[in-house]
Amino acid sequence: MTLQQLVNSIQHLSGTEADLSTLLAKLKAQESSLRQSQAALINCLRALDPVQHSLGYLYLLDATGSEGLPVHASEEFIGLAVGFLQTCSTVQIRMAPDKFVSVSRKLKEHLLVLHQPRRAVLPLRTALYKLAPSSDYVTPIHAEFLQVCTLAKCYNSAVPILQADISDVDPAKTAMTPRDLMLYCYYGGLIHIGRKSYAQALDLLLQGLTAPTMVVNAITLAAYKKYALVSLIHQGNLPPLPKYMPTTLQRSLKTECQAYQEFAAGYGVKSNDELQAFVTAKQAQFAEDGNGGLVRLALEAKTKRSIQRLTQTYLTLSLADIAQAANLRDAGQAELYVLRMIDAGDVHAQIDASQGMVRFLEDPEEYNSAAVVARLATTIDKSIHLAQKLQAVNNMVSCDKAYLNKLHVKERHSRYEDTSDMSDPMAEGRLSLA
């Protein structure tokens, strides 16, 4: 089949669903020959309409995409891809999610070569909305999108995406891979850290850490390092990781992230000076992991926490005493810290500059405003909604044939011997649901 014939059939077969399936089969068969005639493809694309012939357009576009990479970027491809992602037909591209992901990824790569990640933010956001069947789904484009947001420092444009509760990975619908999920968690965590919403960052990073895996990879290790430091900043300690962590990961954390674990172990007990000495000794390693800034923040958080503890103990305290209790240089530095903390809402206090005294106040939140009622109401709504969802999943699992078979076999086993076989992760995951 020549290119012209292919273009013709694309033009004719882009109507009904049945036609599109035929077309998809044809395109799959032609994939390798398409890749060989890259140059001619650009011209063919001009003959096609990205909206009406989205499926065919997608395949041709994908075949042209790898040209020049990873050294040169092609403005022509970027232009075509951006236009396509914005306008293409949702129904058609969902027939070939892997190709759609591939085109999005190539667009990102081209723009990264040009060092212009910002240009990819909007097209990728449109693309991920088009690919995901609903906001419950996470797609590989999520990870790509979050990556460009991180690189372009457009943290805020990522917020709506991160706020959606993802609960479904369906490789058939979204061409998702485990690696994409880990990247999603990792970059999502980075963005939350960038926005200083540490609690959410911890949740997301932990999600990445606990994703089932047979092998240890660099993404999880990097995520663990961030997780350790952010928990120190946010909570002042590193809680033990949950039991359902993959065992391979548990084993290698000790060897791969030793400096971080030592830092966390010493964080609560060592004095500021000792910690500083430790950090200086391991500076190179922290810097190499790109965590120098977080380590510095963790040290600052320790000082802040000791000032916060003082508010529980004192009503008024002189700045000099604060400096001494929190191990700061002098009253001036203490004033700076307290001032910043008042601004951030970390403490409630007034500084009497003439006498050098700080007066700590009680938390003014009385929980009697309309905003609190609204917050309670939304939380309750969310909880009910989630409980329903949980119940639905539970019902689905209890009707699942494979699960029932498994249960049956186990019951029969346990009648003869007491050792229960829990080696199958499927059964285990479902049991924990039930």
Added chain:
Amino acid sequence: MEIDQPLELDVEAYAAGYTSHARTDRLLFISDKAGQTQLQLDALRLAAAELKKTENATRYLEVVERLNKRAPGCHPFDREWVDRVCQRSAQRHAQLESELAGYRTNLIKESIRMGYTDIGDQCYNTGDLANAFKYYSRSRDYCTTSKHIVNMCLSVIKVSIEQGNYVHVNNYVQKAEQTPDVQKDPVISGKLKCAAGLAALDNRKYKLAARKFTEANAEMGGQYSDVLSGQDVALYGGLCALASFDRSELKRCVIDNIQFREYLELYPAVREVVNDFYSSKYASCLMRLDRLAPLLQLDLHVHDHQAALLTAIRNKALIQYTVPFTSVDLRVMAAAFNTDVAGLEAELAGLIQVDQVAARIDSAAKVLIARHANQRRATFHWALQTAEDYLRDTRALLLRANLMQHDFMQRAPPGPSGRGGRQQMSPFGDHMMLRGAA
């Protein structure tokens, strides 16, 4: 108020409160703790004289050796006596063993029990505690009356306390208390309470110890002198009670307790401490405790716990002082505790941080102001927090379940590289350039 020098220890009077092993054990303990003082010399000399009345030749040899090292020539070594004692006890041991063998072949229960008890006594007298424990506990199978059982238990308890094995002490106290009639005998039940108290003290369960000592019957008096004296009951019970009882318990179990008051009368210093504490004269109470401290250091059972008990009592006093007030002037309080404002402030800050005192310090005006927990606020905060935890955990659970459903597991790529850890770093690929972006 007669607050004078730290209390001096009169070794002879002190030793007179004890009999048998307890006397020598305590004297030797004092000599260990006293350093190179006259006190040490006195204690050693008394111990040597005491040991010569017993059959414990090994111990005697040790003590005389130490005594001669400390002050050569002050105590002549009696070689003849040692030889005689050793020979006599060996003979007696052999005789008892053969008698026991005889009883065992005849299977007379009562005689076997007595045989075991006699050998146990013999071992105990010669200082062989491990064997004494063995024989005493063997006699258990041949006990027929509850009196036998109680006697056996008391012997085992005595040996175990000397060995410092308080697990056995607890076991046998329980056994003895389960036998009928034991509660009716005030002396025996008092002994058992004291033994249980010692075990609790060793375990750092001060409240339990206080309860046990204060329950001890007054009629026991000094009759447990082979383990502890009446003064000891007052001392241990008083200190533990101050450290762990609240005000109403202190009133009920100590001040109004007629039985325990008789013990307190034996030890006026402790009585005064308790009374001062209860009538809120903290300065004199703490001062008296400080004077007691060197004596506690020389006590066989309480020396390890002295620091912990004294700190607990001091904290208790601080807490009790603050409880009734909505605001306290730190200067007045410091005077009441005989300390300075800065030190008091630090102590109070420590107590506030561990939630022992519900108050906040106004460091500018040097006033402590009570703080009342806002239940409503705490409840709101807690409810919202719980809801958020629930939402987060459930979402994570759903996603994890979904991963399982789609068998979403990263596996090692097939190939010769196998399942190594480090080789699998490639999945990061182009994403590695992101390092440092955050």
